[in-house]
Amino acid sequence: MAKKQKEKKYEMSLKETFFWTFKAVKLLHKLAPGEMELDYADGITNTIFNYVDIYLMARLIDELATEMRPEKLILFAALIIAGKIADQILHYIFFHIKQYKGIFRNEKKQYMLNKKLTSLDFIDAEGQEIRDRFFKIKQDEDWLHLGLNFTYDVFGDFIDNAVMILGGVTLSVSFLFTKVPAGTKGAWFLDSPLLILAVIAILVLNTKLLAASGLRAYNIELTVSDASAKSHRMERHTEEILKDENRALDMRVYNQSSQIIAMRREAIDNGFAAMSKRITRGSVGLLRTAESIMSWVPDSIMYLPVGLKALAGAFTIGSVTQYVAALTRISNGMSGIFYNIINARINAPHVKKVFDFLELPNKMYQGSLTTEKRSDRQYDIEFRDVGFKYPTSETWALRHLNIKFRVGTRLAVVGENGSGKTTFIKLLCRLYDPQEGQILLNGIDIKKYNPREYMNVFSVVFQDYFLLSQPLGENVGCSKDYNRARAEKCLREAGFGERLESLPDGLDTYINKEFEPKGVQFSGGELQKIAIARALYKNAPFIILDEPTAALDPIAEAEIYKQFDEITGDRTAIYISHRLSSCRFSDEIAVFDGGRIVERGTHDSLIDSGGKYRSLWDAQAGYYQKTEE
Numbered sequence: 001m002a003k004k005q006k007e008k009k010y011e012m013s014l015k016e017t018f019f020w021t022f023k024a025v026k027l028l029h030k031l032a033p034g035e036m037e038l039d040y041a042d043g044i045t046n047t048i049f050n051y052v053d054i055y056l057m058a059r060l061i062d063e064l065a066t067e068m069r070p071e072k073l074i075l076f077a078a079l080i081i082a083g084k085i086a087d088q089i090l091h092y093i094f095f096h097i098k099q100y101k102g103i104f105r106n107e108k109k110q111y112m113l114n115k116k117l118t119s120l121d122f123i124d125a126e127g128q129e130i131r132d133r134f135f136k137i138k139q140d141e142d143w144l145h146l147g148l149n150f151t152y153d154v155f156g157d158f159i160d161n162a163v164m165i166l167g168g169v170t171l172s173v174s175f176l177f178t179k180v181p182a183g184t185k186g187a188w189f190l191d192s193p194l195l196i197l198a199v200i201a202i203l204v205l206n207t208k209l210l211a212a213s214g215l216r217a218y219n220i221e222l223t224v225s226d227a228s229a230k231s232h233r234m235e236r237h238t239e240e241i242l243k244d245e246n247r248a249l250d251m252r253v254y255n256q257s258s259q260i261i262a263m264r265r266e267a268i269d270n271g272f273a274a275m276s277k278r279i280t281r282g283s284v285g286l287l288r289t290a291e292s293i294m295s296w297v298p299d300s301i302m303y304l305p306v307g308l309k310a311l312a313g314a315f316t317i318g319s320v321t322q323y324v325a326a327l328t329r330i331s332n333g334m335s336g337i338f339y340n341i342i343n344a345r346i347n348a349p350h351v352k353k354v355f356d357f358l359e360l361p362n363k364m365y366q367g368s369l370t371t372e373k374r375s376d377r378q379y380d381i382e383f384r385d386v387g388f389k390y391p392t393s394e395t396w397a398l399r400h401l402n403i404k405f406r407v408g409t410r411l412a413v414v415g416e417n418g419s420g421k422t423t424f425i426k427l428l429c430r431l432y433d434p435q436e437g438q439i440l441l442n443g444i445d446i447k448k449y450n451p452r453e454y455m456n457v458f459s460v461v462f463q464d465y466f467l468l469s470q471p472l473g474e475n476v477g478c479s480k481d482y483n484r485a486r487a488e489k490c491l492r493e494a495g496f497g498e499r500l501e502s503l504p505d506g507l508d509t510y511i512n513k514e515f516e517p518k519g520v521q522f523s524g525g526e527l528q529k530i531a532i533a534r535a536l537y538k539n540a541p542f543i544i545l546d547e548p549t550a551a552l553d554p555i556a557e558a559e560i561y562k563q564f565d566e567i568t569g570d571r572t573a574i575y576i577s578h579r580l581s582s583c584r585f586s587d588e589i590a591v592f593d594g595g596r597i598v599e600r601g602t603h604d605s606l607i608d609s610g611g612k613y614r615s616l617w618d619a620q621a622g623y624y625q626k627t628e629e
Helices: 002-008 014-031 035-065 070-101 105-119 128-144 148-177 193-227 229-243 245-253 256-280 282-311 317-358 421-428 451-455 472-477 484-493 497-501 524-538 554-567 581-585 603-609 612-628
Strands: 381-388 398-404 410-414 436-441 458-462 542-546 572-577 588-593 596-601
Touching (some): 014 317, 035 317, 105 317, 128 317, 148 282, 282 317, 381 421, 398 436, 410 421, 421 542, 421 572, 458 524, 472 484, 588 612
Antiparallel strands (some): 381 436
């Protein structure tokens, strides 16, 4: 019983099914206006031309079976050929219009989902639950082919089937009024509506059995798919690892390739192989076999009334061809519509899943104030009794935090792991909102500013900064259309000038070889300079280094901070580091511990005080001896 209930979760009422289906159709039409009309018009015209072909072929057969007039045979043959040519011409016209207009629904749909993920509150977007939901939508599409794209196909098939039924009725309506010759045995039954009603009754019963079989099979498949979600994710994860050149060294030294291959094999064996075995064998295999057998019934049944009346001499051999083709298409159209409803009912929960994701709210207040454009960079920021804790934690990451930045100064933020340094920066950049207290920009709560406007006040070089495998200049300017002179100036200021002059393609040099064989694999220090140049290019009044040099030795780190201190100019600079080399270039140091600022002052005053900073300095003193010399 429990298993049955678990499978039932995929079923929706017809009312809910129609609601989510039409909502999806409206969204898809909005994403790519014109594509739906072109695709569906293509299907409709193809169906109409098929019926024209059936009618003309019936007349051609009649002519061959009777008078065989050459002019009639040539006319019917020419019309059949012309119809096929016209159908193909229209198909290519529809296709090329779509290509010319750039109507690419699938790409726009994926962009919409990606944009939603990146526009969510950062604290939500980085959480595993949201990413699981995003991944499951992708899995539904890749493995089960369910979701928005399937809605598009189902709706298009529904229209095609409706046109198929309408055209079939048009070509077969004369069948009902054509009487068998008088005196024919059983004429009363052959000319009676009872014959058609009997056929319809069989078709309805067969369709209901098909629906029940298909829905049951789909439910089992979807249940198995959910069970294999983790394996599916593992398979994709290992694929990404194998393509990641940054992991190549560890893979070689520790022979991780064998471990990764074992992980993939386990994912396939426990996921895809098990899923395929369950789907192709057992109850699902039997249900699908029964479906295949029952799908033959409609076509077979449709031959019965036509064959009986033809044997009784009611119409010509050409009409037999016309009626069999038309009635068969009516049957296929009816079965198709029933299948469309079944598929829409199965697909509706997956469509709802997409909309549930797209309609996730942004809890952070979205203000509308624009930040004042000041050439003197006079932006005062103050933390007033700020407290913050992560949604999954009961411990405060920061508590009772009070600090005010002096414009144009250098502030070093130091502390041990978990002391709250990075959380402090994320609050400053309004990636998070505090649960307690306020953060003020020029005396106004930062929540009242437009988020993008406010974020433009900051340039940040994070520890795990990210550069694209694109041209050097585009990485600095963060755009395809950037100021080349400004990008070059920033690279030189960041200490990348000599390296830039050595590059034959200059700013057009690709970072990495992923998309360009002539791309350059820059060193870690060179990449850091590029990241700093990007921060300088933005020209924000606040510039922040959040441990981007953690992978370097202390001496190299100190050199980068010294150089950076010289190029920040009148900007307000904030340095964050586990190591204390940056502190010697700072006007003030804030020492974090346990989510609070426990000390503030200059390097010399904090050394003399003998507090937390002094203990951190003494623990690392050996690293700085060469620097001091």
